[in-house]
Amino acid sequence: MLIGDVARQSGVSARMLRHYDSLGLVRPTGRTDAGYREYSSEDIRRIFHIESLRSLGLSLREVGRALDDPGFTPSELVDDLIRQTRERIADETELLTRLRRIGAAEPAGWKDVLQIVALLQALGSKSAGTRQRAALSSVEEVPVPVEALVEAALSETDPNVAGALRWALAQWGDGGLALLAEGLGSPVAEVRKRAVQSIAEIPNGEATALLQDALANPDIVVRRYAALALGARGVADAVPTLIDMVVEETNDVDAADALSALASRPAVADQIATRLVDCLADGTVESSARRRLTQALADIPGITTSRALADLSHDEDRAVALTAAYILGIRNAR
Template sequence: MLIGEVARRSGVSSRMLRHYESLGLVRPTGRTVGGYREYRPEDIRRIFQVEALRSLGLSLRQVGQALEDPGFEPAALIGELIRWTQDRLRREQELLERLRAVDASGPAGWPEVLRIVELLHGLGSADAGRRQQAVLSGDDVPVPVEVLAGAVLAEADPIVAGALRWALARAGGDGVAELAAGVVSPDAAVRRRAVVALGEMPGDEVLAVLADALGDAEMSVRGPAALALGARGVVGAVPVLVGMVVAGVNDVEASEVLGRLALDEGRAKRIMGALAGELAAHAQDPPVRIRLVQALAEMPGTVAEGLLEELAGDGDRMVAMFAETLLRRSS
């Protein structure tokens, strides 16, 4: 079979077939009377073998090595190709996300495109100071909320995270959907960042997402959700807030929120019942009981007076003294 016919049937151009021949990959084993190259069945088979290996990402040098060396071990090379391909896909995914971010910003011209790309590079920096600078210097560029929300979920530095949440609040879009995805992340740190950011966002849309976070297995996640919901008057946050007091996790903040919730009489009864129950349940744990009495100090008016009077006669002298002090202060 002559080279033109081989090219037509195999899909490999005549030019590429000559290149293969120059590299010694595929040499036609025959010649016609007129001296033209003639490919035999084994040559055609060799062409398809070369193309098959190229389709896996092997270079022509690697293809030649694989076909000529009978002791060639494919496993190591295939593993290397897998890692190279994964890295290439990661880079291409990053490029796709960058292009989408530029497109979503609606640039009016190339200066705006260059500015948003510069901002994205800054947000991706390993240096926290540069990331913060990128956030704070982006006022002249409309940054898509998807970009800001993604950066919020990924940011471990608390200062930079605060700047990102501030920028997200000013971005003109709420980003709730993007942050809500972070609330169900398998990574507790990501879930916490999502909850903290949602807690700083206005509107009722965030309430349902924060309410779901109250059931999180990690106190570092459900605690911020309870603080945010309690500050908005959601009584469902009470059990977690009381649990924070018991555990000593942001117990001062939790007590303050419980005090604000207790301004409503119905909520006050529920809160007092929860605090009284924990005091009874931790009768042998003085540090927990002291924190619970401190929470009673945040209750408005005479809401906690009856329970404080009981505690003034408590067997634990420290608890009793603290309760007496609070009663004198309120009288």
């Protein structure tokens, strides 16, 4: 078969077939009387083999090795091709994400595009100072797409930069809440923690609703951060978790402060006092935890608390009794 016929049948151009010949990949078996290349069926089969291997991303040199080296083992080469392909996909995905973010910012002109690109690059800088400045300027100058801020906030390890990113997200209001809510379900514990911390700084009803849902999160760290934030917002749903924090001595001072803030409403104050007393009566609670629970009663107003302190001043645990008597004395002196 002549070169033109082979090109039509295989889909490989005559020019490429000549290139294969010059490289020694496919040399036609024969020549016509006029000196034209004449390909055998075996030559054509080899051409199809070459095209198949090229479709996997192999270079012509690698194709030659694969076809001609009897000791060639493809596994290592295939593994390398898989790695290269994954890297290429990751690079293309990153580019696509960046383009989408630029588009979402609706730049008015190329100057805005360049500023957005610069801010996105700064958010990914190795320098914490550069990332922090980018976070602070992301709202005041050309706005960075909220998706980029959320991604940065959920991955940031530097506390100062993280604080700046949470501030920037708070300026968006509920703009990033849906993405932050997804972060609460991340398989990575640190991401879940950063998500709830970011939600806690957004002062609106939708954020409060997310924090209330977070009280049932399987991650105890998420539940604790949600409870502290809800306590500051006056949401009584946080009371059980806050009391657990006092018992477990985990941010117990902050938890006690949150309980005190919640107790400004009489109905909630009685609820808190009752729960604290119930915990104190639990025989499985350790002595140190009972002292902390007693101390937490100090800032809870109401008759329920006063009666509990009077009873506790005669508690078998001397430390608890002394703490209760001291608190009761201060309350009576007011």
